[in-house]
Each structure stands twice: as C-alpha cells, then as structure tokens.
Amino acid sequence: MLLDLRTSIRAGLLSTALLLAGCVSSGSTGGSGFDYEEAAKTRVSLGLTYLKNNNYTQAKQNLDKALKFNPRSADVQFAMAYYYQLVGDNGRAEEFYETAMDIAPDNGNITNSYGAFKCQLGQYSEAKTYFLQAIENRLYANAAQTYENLALCAQSQGQQDEAINYFNEALKHQPARPKTLFLLAELYSDSEQWDQAKRTLERYERVARVSPDYLFLSYEIAKGRYNYEAAQSYGEMLLSMFPDSAQALRFKEQRSALTTGSVRTLKSTSPTLSKEKSSNADAAKPLENRNADINTSMKASEAASLAGVSAQSAKFHVVKEGENLYRISLLHNIRMTKLQKWNKLQSSGAIIAGQKIWLVPPEMQEE
Numbered sequence: 001m002l003l004d005l006r007t008s009i010r011a012g013l014l015s016t017a018l019l020l021a022g023c024v025s026s027g028s029t030g031g032s033g034f035d036y037e038e039a040a041k042t043r044v045s046l047g048l049t050y051l052k053n054n055n056y057t058q059a060k061q062n063l064d065k066a067l068k069f070n071p072r073s074a075d076v077q078f079a080m081a082y083y084y085q086l087v088g089d090n091g092r093a094e095e096f097y098e099t100a101m102d103i104a105p106d107n108g109n110i111t112n113s114y115g116a117f118k119c120q121l122g123q124y125s126e127a128k129t130y131f132l133q134a135i136e137n138r139l140y141a142n143a144a145q146t147y148e149n150l151a152l153c154a155q156s157q158g159q160q161d162e163a164i165n166y167f168n169e170a171l172k173h174q175p176a177r178p179k180t181l182f183l184l185a186e187l188y189s190d191s192e193q194w195d196q197a198k199r200t201l202e203r204y205e206r207v208a209r210v211s212p213d214y215l216f217l218s219y220e221i222a223k224g225r226y227n228y229e230a231a232q233s234y235g236e237m238l239l240s241m242f243p244d245s246a247q248a249l250r251f252k253e254q255r256s257a258l259t260t261g262s263v264r265t266l267k268s269t270s271p272t273l274s275k276e277k278s279s280n281a282d283a284a285k286p287l288e289n290r291n292a293d294i295n296t297s298m299k300a301s302e303a304a305s306l307a308g309v310s311a312q313s314a315k316f317h318v319v320k321e322g323e324n325l326y327r328i329s330l331l332h333n334i335r336m337t338k339l340q341k342w343n344k345l346q347s348s349g350a351i352i353a354g355q356k357i358w359l360v361p362p363e364m365q366e367e
Contacts, residue, residue: 040070044079051083059083074104078113085117093117108140112149119153122346127153144174151183155326160191178208185217190326190336194224212238213327216247220330232258246331254333315364319355332359 043066050059081096115130147170188197
C-alpha cells in the first residue's frame with residue numbers, strides 16, 4: 001500500500017519536473033547573465049530523472065546544485081524531501097517537506113505528498129489532516145488521487161471501513177478511475193462483502209483490460225458467492241490467457257478443491273442454492289450443524305494450503321514494486337493477519353520492494 005503512495009508522490013514530482021522543463025524563464029540573472037531560477041529548474045528535472053533510473057549519486061548532485069541556485073523554490077525543497085524519503089533519512093525529508101509547505105502553503109501536490117510521507121511513518125492522524133487539507137484546496141485538481149491515497153493509508157492501519165468510504169469518495173470525483181475501482185473491489189472481497197465486490201468489479205470491467213489480477217479476483221468473488229461454476233470458469237480463463245502468472249499457479253493449487261468433498265459440502269449448505277439441489281438429508285440437518293460443516297471445511301482448506309506452502313522449497317516471498325501485503329496474502333492463500341504476525345509487522349502497509357516476507361510461522365523460518 002505504501003508503495004502505491006510512493007508512486008503517487010513520484011508521479012506528482014515528475015509532473016512538476018515536466019512543468020519546470022517547459023517553463024520560460026522569468027527569473028533573476030543577478031546582473032551576470034546567469035538565470036539561477038531556470039538553472040534550478042533544469043537541475044531538479046535532471047535530478048528526478050536520475051532518481052527514476054535509480055542513479056542516486058547523480059540525482060543528489062543535481063538536486064544539491066538546484067538547492068544552491070534557488071533555495072527559496074518550493075519545487076526544489078519538494079524534490080529534496082523526496083530524495084531523502086527514498087534513502088530513508090526521514091528527519092531531513094521532514095525538514096524539506098516543511099520548508100516546501102512554508103514557501104508554498106497552497107500547493108496541493110506538496111501537501112498530498114507530505115500526507116503520504118506521514119502515512120509511511122505510521123502517523124495516520126497527521127497524514128489524514130494533510131490529505132484532507134490538499135482536498136479542500138480549491139486550486140488542487142487531483143482530489144480523486146488524494147482520496148485514494150487516504151484510503152490506502154487507512155487500509156494500512158487496519159481501518160477498513162474508513163478505507164471503503166474514502167475509495168468511494170475518490171470515485172465521486174472520478175467514477176471511471178480503474179485503479180480505485182479495483183482496490184475497492186479487493187477491499188470488499190477482503191471484508192467478505194461479496195455482492196458489493198461483484199458490483200464494483202463489474203464497473204472495473206467496463207474501463208480496464210483483462211489481467212491476471214482481475215481474473216483471480218473474479219474467481220475469489222465467485223467462490224465467496226458460492227458460484228463454483230463461475231469460479232471454475234474464471235480460473236480456466238486465467239490458465240488459458242496467463243498460464244505463467246503467479247495467479248494461475250495459485251489457481252492450479254486450488255483447482256482440485258473445487259471438486260473435492262469439502263467444496264461439495266459448502267455447495268450443499270450454500271444459502272444461494274435452491275432446495276431442489278440440496279439433498280433431503282442435508283436439508284433436514286440443523287442449521288448450526290451445517291454451519292459447523294462449513295467452518296470445518298474452510299479450516300481444512302486453509303490448513304491444506306499452509307501445508308502446501310510449508311512443503312515448498314521457498315518459504316518466503318520477495319516484495320515486488322507495486323505489491324502490498326493484501327495482494328501477497330491472496331497470492332499465497334494466507335490470511336493477512338498471519339503474515340503480519342509471522343513477520344512482526346506493525347501494520348499491513350509496512351513493507352517495501354525487495355523485502356522478504358515469510359510465508360511460514362517463526363519456528364519454520366530458516367534460510
């Protein structure tokens with residue numbers, strides 16, 4: 001989730017860089033013929049380009065020169081804040097963010113990014129304040145993005161209801177925003193609000209291309225709604241269109257469960273099945289006993305999944321750019337709360353690209 005927030009900051013900075021690169025200089029030359037403001041803009045643009053290409057040395061050199069040329073530029077201060085945020089020097093990053101906001105208090109992009117930075121530090125209340133401040137700025141045009149950031153931040157702190165509300169607010173500003181629709185459908189699925197998840201994913205279908213993530217989420221929602229035929233269809237489509245994807249591999253591991261006794265038990269007790277499809281014996285079974293069968297089969301399925309993970313030679317997952325803990329939990333069929341506990345994560349958003357996430361309990365964690 002925090003990776004999504006960082007992506008938002010980077011996008012804002014790159015937009016700033018493009019704007020700066022296209023500006024016509026109106027700065028002071030100091031009587032020497034050298035335009036310090038224009039030089040600072042050029043150095044910021046170069047520095048951000050180097051950052052994008054992971055060349056931190058050249059990025060720092062150019063940003064330092066930009067700061068020397070024009071220390072009172074909010075964009076220069078913003079770029080410096082982002083650099084120090086990336087390298088993990090949060091103290092200096094905060095100093096530059098605060099200076100940038102002092103110089104340009106009405107700059108919504110900087111306020112939004114400072115909110116994302118505060119969320120990264122786990123300071124949800126302060127992050128929320130800055131996100132809402134950006135949204136309330138009449139000159140700020142990216143309210144949908146900031147509401148999405150606020151939702152991701154709330155979700156990283158376990159505030160699912162707030163996250164759902166903020167995703168929906170984002171969609172009021174931009175109803176066909178694909179990323180927000182997908183993230184909201186995922187969150188509805190995670191909280192087992194299956195009908196809402198289905199409706200939201202149907203909206204996503206109309207504005208986005210078919211992807212492994214989409215097909216696997218469709219499969220998960222169909223299972224949650226006890227529509228096993230649809231689940232099977234989505235799974236087979238996943239295998240056909242994206243056979244080498246991680247989602248296809250996970251479906252292969254679960255495919256046999258769609259025809260096992262445990263799933264048949266779920267089918268026979270599903271509230272969506274008609275009486276004609278239920279056996280007389282099962283229909284006569286007390287409701288509490290049938291619910292117990294469901295819980296037992298679900299626990300058995302989860303245990304089998306964990307056993308499958310334990311048997312693998314690789315017992316950990318390396319976080320990729322753009323992944324969050326929820327996606328990883330779906331990928332490996334392990335509850336997000338267990339991943340947090342096994343990896344001693346204070347929040348579900350406290351992960352970064354390249355980090356190792358253990359998929360097994362501490363007693364099984366060995367290199």
